[in-house]
Amino acid sequence: MNVHHVHIASWFISGALAGLAGAIIPLWIGTSIDYSDILLVNVMAGSVLGGLTSITGAIVGGFIVASAQKSLTYTLMKTFGTWVGSYEELIPIVFLFTILAIEPNGIMAIKWKEVSVHGVKDSLRRLRETLRNLLTSE
Numbered sequence: 107m108n109v110h111h112v113h114i115a116s117w118f119i120s121g122a123l124a125g126l127a128g129a130i131i132p133l134w135i136g137t138s139i140d141y142s143d144i145l146l147v148n149v150m151a152g153s154v155l156g157g158l159t160s161i162t163g164a165i166v167g168g169f170i171v172a173s174a175q176k177s178l179t180y181t182l183m184k185t186f187g188t189w190v191g192s193y194e195e196l197i198p199i200v201f202l203f204t205i206l207a208i209e210p211n212g213i214m215a216i217k218w219k220e221v222s223v224h225g226v227k228d229s230l231r232r233l234r235e236t237l238r239n240l241l242t243s244e
Contacts (some may be wrong), residue, residue: 131145144195147195147198147199147202148168148171148172148175148198149168150198150202151167151171151198151199151201151202151205152164152167152168152169152170152171152172152198153167153168154167154202154205154206154212155167155168155170155171155201155202155205155212155213156168156170156212156213156214157211157212157213157214157215158211158212159211159212159214159215160212160214162214163212163213163214166213166214167212167213171197171198171201174197174201175194175197175198178197179191179193179194179197204233207233207236208229208230208233
């Protein structure tokens, strides 16, 4: 198989899919000039959550971030009121911060057979101490 042809085909497919997404997104979501900034944060959060070295991880991470963003916003709006809906874009940023603090390589890099409750508790304790140090250093 010719590597050059595969390289060209992959660029063609990725460009075609990007163009298709750009044409379809405005049909469901109101867009504006700054919409790409909002979308960029969601895409980065999904990619980092899944793992930057895994295409499957990016797909899984994107699905988790999008599902959590909508479901958490819905739940918080039912609990606290509709004013919470304006903070929906903050959820991917929280995901991004949390994943980078706990597992910078994403969920696909986690060796699930080696995960223990003690290890998770230790990671959460370290995260809490880091946050406390950041907030008290000001």
